[in-house]
Amino acid sequence: MPAESQIRINTLLLEREALFVRIHEIERAASTLLREPYPFTRPPLPSDQRGKRKPTSRSTHASGKDKLRKLEPGETAYRVTYRQLGQTRTETHDSPDALRTLLASQSAQLHVLAIETLDARGEVTATLHLDASNPR
């Protein structure tokens, strides 16, 4: 996850935590006023909902590690093609770590379509991963 996104999420979580602290104080104050525990109910929150995960994402992750072999002699980089928010993107990486993170981050909004290895001329030498159900 990009650092900027992580910082943004952390900022939101900090504010969320502060609000929960305030709610705790409010509930205690109300119970003190009532001279017994106040019968609060909690309203529903987005965090109560379970999201729908793509069942293929886990199997992809599990097999993704096997597919991300080290570059062999003559190969200079990995090329990954993925679809994010409806747009198809292609990136080149020289380390499989970023690709493992990408595979593990697959979701409804992010789907890895193909991972290939390239030689010095930029030509494909091997296809390590190809999602045939999602044409590029």
Add this chain to the structure above:
Amino acid sequence: MAKKSASLSFRDIVLGADAEVIRQAHEARVQIDKLVEERQLAYARIAELETQVEDVLGETGAFPFPAPPLSVAGFDPKADTVTRGAPAKKPAGRPAASADESPEADASSEEA
């Protein structure tokens, strides 16, 4: 113990309690109403924040939101993260909640 609140008429209140109790109850009720309103606003803001987190992530229902740092009504005090898909915890022996402010999880048991 929390009695199931029935709507009291003006007559019930005037005839059912002495003036001092009525005065104290009024003061408490005014303050509690303000606290309840602030609590509702806080939860509305929390819902906005959680939605924003999921927007940043690009996926709903997957982020392991941490449990509140202090005990709060409706959350499992022993959980580290919010349990998704599980109903809010209800203490044993209390009637089921039918609306906001009806008896529910007691987060104030630590109160003196």
